[in-house]
Amino acid sequence: MPDYDEFLDRIYEILKPFTKKGVILNEGSELVTELGLTSLQVMELIEQIEDHFDISVPLNILPEISTVQDLARQLEKLTNT
């Protein structure tokens, strides 16, 4: 099963196009308020992670996610249970 760092790398990769010039993407980056993702784009981000790692991610984790770190942690938790 992928670990936290692998999830983190993949999230950074997918989020690259959303990063404004001069802004450095890090674990504390806020998906909606900082990077400006819409709810639909958050869903699409999760869909891409699902496809890449061949996992299913329940929507129930969404309220727990606001930063890149939150997402990577939730994914790690999900795949280790």
Next chain:
Amino acid sequence: MSLFDKFKPIADVRNELNRLGVTPFGAITEQILSATEGIVNGHRVILAGTNNYLGLTFDPECIAAAKKALDEQGTGTTGSRMANGTYAAHAALEQELADFFDCRSAIVFSTGYLATMGMGSTLAGPGDVILLDADCHASIYDGCRLGGAEVIRFKHNDPSDLEKRLRRLGDRAADTLIIAEGIYSMLGDRAPLAEIAAVKRECGGVLLIDEAHSLGMLGKNGRGVAEEDGIESDVDFIVGTFSKSLGATGGYCVSRRPELEQVRFAIRAYIFTASPSPSVIASTRAALRIISQRPELREKLWKNAHRLYNGLKSMGFRIGPEPSPVVATTVDDRDQAIAAWNELMNRGIYVNLVMPPATPTGDCLLRCSVSAAHTSEQIERILEAFDSLEINRDGQQE
């Protein structure tokens, strides 16, 4: 952050629309002249965005039935179905729905939203899994979230993605609630229900289909996409609404499974709300009979739908993948979409302007819904008005 800060983005959009002088959301219908004409925001318009698919809102039989019920039973039931709100007519409509769908039983709800939300939230709870099509209606998402089940999306209209996700669930697949729609409300595309049913047969699951936008339109008896595709025996629950092809308000769930009668006593969206008014039940019963008695309405609806779809497609607009009573034109630019909606109003055509997050993509939609009551001339006028719009026409032309 204050309690009301989260509403600021909504206020910003509303202020911008006010600045432009357009009111696409909550437009006021000052006069309703017929099933297809009205005066909206001061404009006399052809109604091309009302989901009045069979045009039954002014049908004499439906109106007479509603008036009779009003005279004989009063304006409202003033109570829940579980208390004083079950009249003989509610029970009769449930039996008629069960007979119409060739099912064991039916439940009537006060709105379509309550039917889908109530079934989604009640059938699957904590510890259960729901697999729903990504483009499902907001009422389905709301219900799933409310029930506390694990909710997983599968890619829109993609049975192989559904299969992949069911297989990942292992032993849990057998009891997984799978939810899809017959025709999807925004783009009018039809679900591949035969393939979805085949996946269910292969992997297990309990299948719930929302036929809100397909009742009265498809299948030999007008029962919807499940009937059209010959897979009704694979469907465990069908939900839908009275507020589209039946021209009233309310919702239903029908099932071949005996468990529906136990579910009835657990659905909070059914128990803790007043039952539909007698006049609504009466006009709905009349409209349901009309679906069976007048198949020519279905033929007219599809003739109109094909004409509008093919016309918009030949003009190069970006529209849905197949002819349908819902014909939506995609516009990527929000300001262009607002201006186009306004121009259509000025030219006497009312359609729905749909903006994210209500759309399945990040784009805006000019959404038309066709009615059997539209005349050929009205369809041509809708097409002429669209032809005058200055919006992207990069769709694939035939």
